[in-house]
Amino acid sequence: MTELKTLCKQAGVVDPTPHLTPRHFIDGQWQASTSDETIDVTDPGSESVIARIARGTPEDVETAVVGSQRAFDQWRRLTPAARAEHLFRLADTVRDHGELLSVIECLDSGKPYAEAEADIQGAASQLAYYAGLADKIEGTTTPLGEGFVSINRREPVGVTAHIAPWNFPLLTAVRGLAPALAAGCTAVIKPSELTSLSTRTLASLFSEAGLPDGVVNVVTGYGQEIGDALTAHRLVQHVTFTGSVATGKHVMKSAADNVSSVLLELGGKSPAVVLEDADIEQVAEDMIWAIYYNAGQVCTAGSRLVIHESQHEAFMQAFLPRVKDLTLGHGLKGRDIGAINSAGHLAKIAAYVDDAKKRGLAIRCGGKVTRDPESGKGLFFEPTVIDRLEQGDPLVQEEIFGPVLAVQVVNSDEEALAMANGTDYGLAACIYSRDVPRALRLAAEIDAGQVTINQYFAGGIYAPVGGTKHSGFGREKGVLALDNYLRNKNVTVKL
Template sequence: MIDDAAVLVRTYFETGTLPGLPQGHFIGGHYAAGSDGEMLESFDPGSARAFASFSAGKGEDVFRAVEAAEKGLAVWRDTTPAERCRILNRAAILIRERAGYLSVLEALDSGKTLDEARGDVRSCARLFEYYAGAADKLEGRSIPLGPGLSCWTEREPVGVTAQIIPWNYPTSTFARGVAPALAAGCAVVAKPAETTPFTALVLAGWLAEAGVPAGVVNVVTGLGADAGAALVRHPAIAHITFTGSVRTGVDVMQVAAPNVTRLTLELGGKSPLVALADSDVDKVVDGALWAIFSNAGQICSAGSRLVIDRKIHAEVLEKLIGKARALRLGHGLKGPDVGALNSQAHLERVHAHVQAARRRGLSILTGGKPATDEQTGTGWFFEPTIIDGLPCDDPAVQEEIFGPVLAVQIVDGEEEAVAVANGTEFGLVAGIYTGDISKALRLARAIDAGQITINDYWAGGVEVPFGGNRKSGFGREKGLEGIEAYARTKAITIRH
């Protein structure tokens, strides 16, 4: 396998594809053709052209994968925690050794920049490493019931789990769910998004190389209506981890309800970056810039609302507009500041949101239009966009646009900042900028979100639990909390 990123980038632009792309689903420890042979095309968002094809999975493929997972579970759940630890650590080493290939594939499949993809691959490796260290620490406890009784709890794997992987972070989100599931002794059937199928397939093969037994990790590609729906309704699935939209998350809950299947749902957000009057203006500008324009704004936890005190509004916006206009758009493999949106359909959705804001008479300070790669005139890009002075009830404040579009809300003082920050149905992340630690802690407690950062919007990492409140979903991923979804508690009591 070629792992030199520069060589791979050159190869892609010369041939229009990458070497070594998997064929078929990954079921029972090997790549297998789909049940009916139907194929789908995978597009490079930076050029708007297909670069490969993959299997269009159906219910029969899902049934095969779940059957393989049940067989794999019987082996994996009885593998000692220490051995699971060793295998997951070997997986982390393989990912680091082959980071060049996975990074180029991630950038090509998703549209993001190669630098962003490299960061995702580092997170992927770290997730397997982190949960390797947790595999032998799922401990029970002793419960004192008095003389003649002994009672304790044991932690056991929940069973076969379904992982529904989103298109915005396919590599790191795969690891975020699969690594703790494997550490707990569970088996996995993963269904990646139909626009980003390849990194999950590659990682499944690498996990097998690292020593994960056949059937423990399976990947079925295809459309959500076909493969995804069949997976979430399968009665043998013990837990579903889903990342995506609120609407689809509700559908997943309804489909899974008859089987009383456990769920972890991460359903996005409309996260505020709150900047009080005593903030460091330059830190606010840099924080706001990358809170919304990283990955072209296609981040569930993006700081898509700037809630800013009137006293610093003009100064911050002047600097922020200048930096936003200076950002270079382009194909992710060519070293731009901002990459492409993931699909033509998504580009149209983002554009429709901004057009509607323009029709409502809102102040669009910069951006607001689709764009293309300057060198080729192709690709699905959208200009970094800032909309100013938004009221709390405006759709650009209340709805998740999921693109490089920043909604600016002006407030007067701390109390109004809290009210505005809490003024949507979401509660995923919030960033707070202030020079006063007492104010920061007051706001951190008052703002309803699953994760709060202070004076650095992207502070945190693999070790920090992540997840939302309200319509941002429920359950937590990452951190030690991330393994809890995949372990259940059994109490055992003896009278003697």
């Protein structure tokens, strides 16, 4: 813990140590687990243990869900305007504690502080956005003719479970939580055991801001021990899950026993399609963050570049110098790229690239495990480009989830479309072209839940995202996200 305090002092940021208690947050208070066991939390940038979290049990889940059900019976009866006021207050709470939450997120996940800060501000924006929608959830009427009135009510589904990933711990949790609360639901959140600190802290801050007890609960621990207990719980009516395809399938099977609805955002191998009329300087600048933001640990990352042969060399000349100028280091040191989240995941990334080297593939830059150049510590991987890959290559077909760009070269729109659609994933895609009608025609044929044109990460909280194929189903963000947490009830009256 001394190293943590030193890091924070050197960076001139708040010391989060007082907020790092090894407990769950249930029913409006910190609660000890029914087990005495804890899980070490490691800062990936320094490989030092910075905190411990409770290793939860099914009994802890039971306490959280029962409390959430009790809170739901009250929360759903608040007027929509009253729920909106709560959500606006929660948004202000996140902003007021932005530095604390950003430091925790940076240390827990390994990402640069600036990226963590953007995540926290994004979470505040999500809360404010859905606060504005909370009192605008309207029903409809069905015309049955004279003598009848038929009303379609939109009602909250009940207790919801949110299983959040380790790459954007707080932002992803709030992405599902905010519309759930706006709809009148309550929530039990199970963050990744790798990155639980910010979500637990957020729940306690919400309580201090006046959110009723039990509306938001956080239980920490391993998925196989408490995740299964949560997704299969008799009182949980909906599960929102972000994570791997294999775990997503398991969650769906678990929820099926209780006939709960499920939203799944799973893996991605998203293509950035560069046509021969694209602005290559713009593409090169955009792709730096499309693939290297959060060290490539992004579900929607532009991990494949599908580029026209005529643009290939110009792109490399513009892109590679930009990649080589990127700096790596601990998240609190102001570098461009932070750490890989865990030693196990770093080994996975390295295995993919080492295999590419053995097969004689063209590694245009990067390709190695490295350390923070100042401290000699941490879990880092160099930003990497692997060139001219065939469609069947594992680097094209499988999600590496790291700072590795797979480049494919094509000679026509038809070939680009076949490459773009030629994986089991369908989460996101981008098209670069000065001919917008042409790009729109291609966008209509790409099998992905979100397609952007001439900017990779576009749309923000307002634009729905979600997958097709093995990337999952259901939509988050935007107005459509409310549908996950509402069900229709028809009431018909004979006059």
